[in-house]
Amino acid sequence: MNKIVSMNEALEHVKDGMTVIIGGFLGTGNPHKIIDALLEKGVKDLTIIANDTAFPEVGIGKLIVNKRVKKAIVSHIGTNPETGNQMNAGELEVDLVPQGTLIEQIRAGGAGLGGFLTPTGIGTVVEEGKRKIEVDGKEYLLEKPLKADVALIFGSIVDKKGNIFFNKATRNFNKFGATAAEVVIVEAEKIVEVGEIDPNVVEVPGLFVDYIVRGDE
Template sequence: MKLPDKQCAIATAIAEIKDGDTVMVGGFGVPGTPMTLIHALVAHGARNLTLIKNDANEPGMGIDHLLQSGQVTRLITTHLGLNSNAIALMNGGKLAVEFNAQGILAERIRAGGAGIGAILSDIGIGTELADGKQVVAMAGKDYVVEPALRADVALIHADRADSFGNLAYVATARNFNPLMAMAAKCVIAEAETVLPLGGLRADDVHTPGVFVDHVTALGELSKEYAVVRR
């Protein structure tokens, strides 16, 4: 059986995102954030989105473009501290924000990809992080029930891909990308280099192509992909 070629234009892939969708966005700060796909989503114009991302990037960068265009109504994240725009939107009641401890966010996404309904954690017991959540007792200890996270679409950045969607990441740019690629109905990956099928050694594949629906090739990387210097 011949494996399908999943390469397509960025606009074609992004067009699958609908108003009201939940969208996971890879990245930890700059590394691993799919900047080009984010710009394409801004141009596409889907609204009332729920975003799941480790952070809100910085003003004028990454998902800040989606926040400033008014396309996001809810953000599930770990912190906003580097983005004054996101903080202003939250404090002004224009953006609902759900905060998670970073490890809990990663584990909730991992659980979603593994088909597990929830995880149990003692992190946040007695704090605002546990407000409104179910708490269960086990072996004399209380645990917060943290529901698994899944999404309609995941936007992923990879260093290399092949035409079937096998993905390879570089160093810390891997971060949340492999977890999110397993936890969404539709996975769109941008790759700096797209190789023919077989161009990636099996040992170099971090996300198997079975999890990926669309592969888009990047041209020259914009300055937004550079490491931020302060």
């Protein structure tokens, strides 16, 4: 199967109302060209799972500013005032999750786990509506896994089978996001032949990747 497709072909798999994991951290490692293409296509009413909503003019922030997102499950929104404005106006639902908990929820989704126990959030608003479990005299919150219809991720170097190398900080949420969705689309900064990436630096095996789009065009 040829995984390299055009942007239009890849985005046929992203539809209104879907839940989408988007890699990145304050714009670093966002699949910027995929996001721009989503805006052009007019996809709306998305639920996004991401570390943050970046900045108004950067990456995920553009989806917020253009009101394409109905719910954001993120660890913080402080760098994008528009996210807070829409939340306060009742136009956008925001679920704020401690960062470590959020990445573990995604990892658990990718690993097929039913959930995990964490002390993070005990005694705060984070525990509201969640089940508490006591283990060896200590209380924990049961946090459930997160999965998505589609993951939109960025890869620094991707071979034609979808094996991915992330350069430095770009690995952030991309690495686990690639495991926790039904369809995974990677924007490749550079595409190489199979075997050109040292297996020791492959962080996402190609078996997780469904489609590759060129980020260098």
